[in-house]
Amino acid sequence: MKKIAYFLSMLMLLTAIAPVAIASDKPADKEPSPEEQARLEQLDERVKEIKAMDFKAMDKEERKEIRxxxxxxxxEAKALGGGVYISAGALIVILILLIILT
Known part of the structure; x- marks a missing residue:
């Protein structure tokens, strides 16, 4: 029984820590600079333009280029935006701790 408990605790620990180790080297707390923010807005506007297009009127090559x-x-947006990611294992551990400690 102790081996199973030990195995499960190590599995939970690795599940919680592994995504953090794999994440990019870019700090998550960094706010985008004004230039990066302007570029993100340009990308957002372009996506809105693409969504407004009529794809049925386009031929196959044009749709492929748009895709x-x-x-x-x-x-590019993912590279500029960054973000904070929490693994499923870490989320479960946090919920269990909140339930136990309250």
Whole structure:
């Protein structure tokens, strides 16, 4: 029984810590600079323009170009935006601690 408890506790620990170790080196607390914020707004406007387009009137090649452009916009926005991510294991541990401590 002790082996199972030990195994499960290590599994929970690794599940909670692994995504943090894999995350990018960019600090999550960093706010985007005014230039980055302006670029994010430009990307957002372009996405809105693309969503307003009529795809049925386009041929296959044009739709493919738009799809590739959206993928590039998504990659660039993720690189500029950063963010904070919590793994499922960490979320479960936090909830259990909140339940136990209250």
């Amino acid at each position: 590739n452009e959206l993928r590039e916009i998504n990659k």
